[in-house]
Amino acid sequence: MRLLVLIWGCLVLPGYEALEGPKEISRFEGDTVSLRCTYREELRDHRKYWCRKGGLLFPRCSGTIYAGKEGQETTEGRVSIHDNRQELSLIVTLWNLTLQDAGKYWCGVEKRGPDESLLISLFVFPGSSRPPKQLDSTSAEDASPALSSGSSKPRVSIPMVRILAPVLVLLSLLSAAGLIAFSSHLLLWRKEARQDMETQRNEKVYLSHLAPSFHAS
Known part of the structure; x- marks a missing residue:
C-alpha cells in the first residue's frame, strides 16, 4: 500500500507542495x-515519518x-x-554520519489518499577530505609566541616601548629646536652679509665721487 501511495504522490499534483x-x-x-520539514496547517494532526528511498523501478x-x-x-x-506541531515542522537528526548514509530520503505525512512527501538527497563525503579548520583568535594568540620565537628579528616588549616613547618625543623636540635655531642663525648671517655688501657698495660710490675732485685740485 505504501508503495502505491508514494508512486501516486510522485505523479499527481507536481506543483502542489504540502x-x-x-x-x-x-x-x-x-x-x-x-x-x-515544514507542513501545512491541515496536516498538523496527521502521522509523520522519515524513511529512506529504496527500489529501482x-x-x-x-x-x-x-x-x-x-x-x-x-x-x-x-x-x-x-x-x-506548534511550529508545523518535522525535525529529523542523524548522528555520526557514515558514507553508507548517503542517499535519498523522504519526509512523509500520512493522509487519506496519497501521502504528502518531500524527497531529500543526502551527500556524505569522506572525513579525510574535510578542509583544515582555521585557528580561532584564542588559538592564534597561543600560537603566536611559538611562531615568533623562531624569527631572527628581536621582539620589543610593551614596557620597553613605553619607556622609549618619552625619549623619542624629547629627541623630536630637541631636533625641532635645533632646526629652528639653525634657521634663525642662517637668516641672521644672510642679513649681516647683505649689510656688508651694501656698506662696501656705498664706500665704492663715495670713493668714485671723491676721485674727480681730487684730480681737479
Missing part, C-alpha cells in the same frame, strides 16, 4: 545533521521511523524524529 524543506544536504563523515520506503504522538521524540539507532 511539505517544504531542503532538497540537498552535504556533510562529512562523522558529522551530525539536523533538518526541518518502483520507489519504496525502507527503515521507516514514525514520529511520536503529542510531540514526543522518537529515536532509533542514530536517527531521531520529532513532530513540532
